[in-house]
Each structure stands twice: as structure tokens, then as C-alpha cells.
Amino acid sequence: MHLTLEHILGLEKFYRRNLINSISGFKSANLIGTQNESGTTNLAIFSSMVHVGATPPLQGIVSRPDSVPRHTLENIKQTGFYTINHVNVDMLKPAHQTSARYTASEYEQTGLKADYIADFPAPFVRESKVKIGMELKEIIPIHLNGTYFIIGQIVLLEIDDNLVLEDGLIDIEKAASVAVNGLDDYYLPQSIDRYSYAKPNKEIISIK
Amino acid sequence: MHLTLEHILGLEKFYRRNLINSISGFKSANLIGTQNESGTTNLAIFSSMVHVGATPPLQGIVSRPDSVPRHTLENIKQTGFYTINHVNVDMLKPAHQTSARYTASEYEQTGLKADYIADFPAPFVRESKVKIGMELKEIIPIHLNGTYFIIGQIVLLEIDDNLVLEDGLIDIEKAASVAVNGLDDYYLPQSIDRYSYAKPNKEIISIK
Structure with a gap:
């Protein structure tokens, strides 16, 4: 094609x-x-999370202005805080269901439980095994199509014990975190291998 | 934790x-x-591609200014064009190897083959089954950490026949496109299910 x-x-x-x-x-x-x-x-599923930097720890998401996630953008603007919660296979159907155009809270409508950690001013998702508390740093308007690039700093991390490997990598296979293709096609990844840091003229070896 | x-x-x-x-x-x-x-x-592996919009078709990547991908950013600035090529499992080792700090072209050093399609002014990767020709639209500096958000418009698509489903979704499981965790941990996703468009008070059904 x-x-x-x-x-x-x-x-x-x-x-x-x-x-x-x-x-x-x-x-x-x-x-x-x-x-x-x-x-x-409010709770909304996103597939547009992207790594911006590790020091300081910054993550971005792309948000549309004109659709369901609008509540997300409005609330982030109002309070300056939001949470990011990995979707795992056991909570996949209610997570997908959050994309329906509800007027009431998606927490009430889908059955996913709101979790408040310490005094963080936004709700987490209890069923999630990787929970991230974000503080808004910048909203960059993308004039090309009216979307927004929302950049936040990680200020709180709560991860199930036994999911973080010795060198800091999160075992998201063990967490059963899902991957998505397009808007609605979900996958559970299986390990191929973990490779050594690449250097010229040096063969890659498995470090798994 | x-x-x-x-x-x-x-x-x-x-x-x-x-x-x-x-x-x-x-x-x-x-x-x-x-x-x-x-x-x-130049050829460089990225894990920061993100959907910006479908109409017009826009995709973003986050680029560091101070590391291996710098050639990528410089070349995009110079020519205004670049290609994005899915990594599949059969080309995974040489793809990972592109992250080494080469002075010569990664095409020569890793054995991946440059492919030129029509008169598009940037090289594709022959081994890839999903090849995307991009025209630069905007480079947004992220002042928070000195990175750049590069937004381009899809101007050319070349996808292996039999990989595009009836409704337009690309069968990236069949393409054996890989997913990555962190910087070096690779996965081959296996289908869970494909879900119907979510509506309030309507049960999600499989549309696979």
C-alpha cells in the first residue's frame, strides 16, 4: 500500500x-x-504519554481540546495536578469504558476506585499497580491543529513492591500493563530480550 | 515503593x-x-513517537539536544524531511545498535539497508514493514529541560500489503512490530481483544 x-x-x-x-x-x-x-x-484513558526527561522527571501528554478528555485538560488547568495510572489487563474493560461521554464522574460510572495518597490533590486509580502523581509545569498549544502538549513533573510515585528491578527498571510485563494499537486494539506484551548499551564495534548481549 | x-x-x-x-x-x-x-x-532509534492528530496527519517526537539523536535533529532542520520506520523483531538487534555513538552512518555500520521511495528526500529502512515519510511542520523548544518536540506531517506511507485491516487499522501484531520498556527492554505484543466504541450505559463488546 x-x-x-x-x-x-x-x-x-x-x-x-x-x-x-x-x-x-x-x-x-x-x-x-x-x-x-x-x-x-474525572478519569480518562490516554495513549499519548511520552517521556520528556529523567532529570528532572518530566512526562508529556497530547490532549485534544474538543472531545471527551476536555474535562481532563480543564481540571489540570484549574488545580495544577493530575495522576497517571497504568492500565493492566484486569482493569482493561472499565479503563476502555472511561472514553464514553459521561456527564458524571467516570469513577462512579465504570466502577474503578478513586484512591487518595497522602495529601496529593488528585485521585489515583486503586486497581492500578503503577501510580504517578504529576504537577503541571507547562501547557504548550500546538497551533497546527488546536491540540495541547501538557508537560508535568513527577512528584509522587507509588509502585507495587516486587515490580521494580535492581537497576530501577519497572517490570511492566509482571505488572500486566497493556499496550494499545490505534484506539481500541489491546495487547499484552511478552518479553523478547533486554539488550546491553550499544557501542560501536561491540556486539549487543542480553542483560536479562 | x-x-x-x-x-x-x-x-x-x-x-x-x-x-x-x-x-x-x-x-x-x-x-x-x-x-x-x-x-x-543517519539512522536512530526513538521510543518517543506520539500521535498529534489524524486530520491533518501529524506525529510528534521528543528529541534530546545533547546526545546521539542530535544528528537526527540537525538533519531534520537542514532538509525539512525525515522518515519513521517500525522496528520489527527480525531487525531488532541492528535497530538497537543504531543507538551507539557512530561517526559514520548507522546504515553502513549496522547493516540496515537504506531505501529511497519515489523522490522523497530522506532514506527509509528497507527491512521495515511500515514506512512513513514525514515533512517537518514545527520544532517546539521545551525550555524546562532543553529538549525539542518535533512535529511533522505524514506525506508518504508505504505499508506491506495484507497488513492493513478493512477499517484502516494496521495489524502491527502481524507486522511483528516491537514495543519497548525503558531504554533496552523489548517485547512482542500478543492480542488481548479489540473493543467497541465506548458509550454510557452500553456494554463493551469485542470487535475483533
Whole structure:
């Protein structure tokens, strides 16, 4: 299949949406937990989380302005805080269900439990094994299409014991964290191997 | 394990790097192909590709200014074009090897083959089954840590026949596209299920 930009723009809308949403390859599936100033909670599934840096620990998400995740963006603007929670296979159906256009809180509607940790001002997801507390640092408007790149700093981490390896890597296979293709196609990854740091003229070896 | 920002900043450097690089969950593994104005090619593995929009088709990558991928950023600035190529399991070792600090082209050094399609002004990777030609639209500096968010428009797509489903979704399991955890831990995802569009008070069903 060979497509130019002109072909892509001429595709039927849903076909193009599926194609372009799966073009990056596998993505993470995370639930973003927020609340507004009145304490009304919101929970939304995102597949656009991206590493921005380790020192300081920064993560980005891309948010649309005109759809379900709008509550997420509004709440983050209001309070300056949000949570990111890995979706694992046991909570996958309710996690996918958060993308429905609810007026009430997705916590109430899907049965996923809100968890408050210390005095962090946004709700986590109890069922998640990797919970991240984020403080908003910058919202960058992307004028090309009206989306926003939301960058936050990790200020709290709560991870199930026995999921963090000796060198800091999280064993997300053991956590049964899922990967997503496109908007609705979910996967459970199985290990191929872990490779040594690459250097010129040195063969890669397994470090698993 | 419960960590605050203070704990995270106090962690040993490599431990923190592994932890924070795996905190988002599974990521895609893609090779970015570029060349400079003199035609010298470069190939670098990235795990920071993120969907920005389907109409027009926009994708972003986060790039560090101070490391191996610098050639990628410089070449993109010089020519305005780059390619994104899915890493599949059969080309995984040479793909990982592109992260070594080579002075010569990673195409020559790793054995991956440069592929030129039509008159597109950047090299693809012959071994890849999903090849994307990108035109640079915007480079957004992230002042928080000196990285860059590079946004491009998809202007060319070449995908192996039989990999695109009827509704446009790419069968990236069949393509054997890999997922990565952290910097070096690779996975081959296996299907859980594909779910229907979520609506309030309607049960999710399988659409696989």
C-alpha cells in the first residue's frame, strides 16, 4: 500500500482515523485522574504519554481540546495536578469504558476506585499497580491543529513492591500493563530480550 | 515503593534513568532516517513517537539536544524531511545498535539497508514493514529541560500489503512490530481483544 498526503486526506474519515492512530506502533495505555476545584473527579484513558526527561522527571501528554478528555485538560488547568495510572489487563474493560461521554464522574460510572495518597490533590486509580502523581509545569498549544502538549513533573510515585528491578527498571510485563494499537486494539506484551548499551564495534548481549 | 520528587532526585543516576524511562509503560520502537544537505545518512532509534492528530496527519517526537539523536535533529532542520520506520523483531538487534555513538552512518555500520521511495528526500529502512515519510511542520523548544518536540506531517506511507485491516487499522501484531520498556527492554505484543466504541450505559463488546 502506497499513499501520499493527498490520498490520506481523501480517505473516508473513520478509515483515516484508524490508520493514522495506529501508525506510530504500540502505545501505552494510561488513565489520567483529575478533579476540579469543587472536587468532582474525572478519569480518562490516554495513549499519548511520552517521556520528556529523567532529570528532572518530566512526562508529556497530547490532549485534544474538543472531545471527551476536555474535562481532563480543564481540571489540570484549574488545580495544577493530575495522576497517571497504568492500565493492566484486569482493569482493561472499565479503563476502555472511561472514553464514553459521561456527564458524571467516570469513577462512579465504570466502577474503578478513586484512591487518595497522602495529601496529593488528585485521585489515583486503586486497581492500578503503577501510580504517578504529576504537577503541571507547562501547557504548550500546538497551533497546527488546536491540540495541547501538557508537560508535568513527577512528584509522587507509588509502585507495587516486587515490580521494580535492581537497576530501577519497572517490570511492566509482571505488572500486566497493556499496550494499545490505534484506539481500541489491546495487547499484552511478552518479553523478547533486554539488550546491553550499544557501542560501536561491540556486539549487543542480553542483560536479562 | 513510595517515592516523592525529593526521593527521585536523590536516586543514583542510572537507577533514576531506568525508572523514569519505564514509567510511561510500553512504547513504540521506531527508526528515524535522515540525511544532511551533503547526502550523508543517519539512522536512530526513538521510543518517543506520539500521535498529534489524524486530520491533518501529524506525529510528534521528543528529541534530546545533547546526545546521539542530535544528528537526527540537525538533519531534520537542514532538509525539512525525515522518515519513521517500525522496528520489527527480525531487525531488532541492528535497530538497537543504531543507538551507539557512530561517526559514520548507522546504515553502513549496522547493516540496515537504506531505501529511497519515489523522490522523497530522506532514506527509509528497507527491512521495515511500515514506512512513513514525514515533512517537518514545527520544532517546539521545551525550555524546562532543553529538549525539542518535533512535529511533522505524514506525506508518504508505504505499508506491506495484507497488513492493513478493512477499517484502516494496521495489524502491527502481524507486522511483528516491537514495543519497548525503558531504554533496552523489548517485547512482542500478543492480542488481548479489540473493543467497541465506548458509550454510557452500553456494554463493551469485542470487535475483533
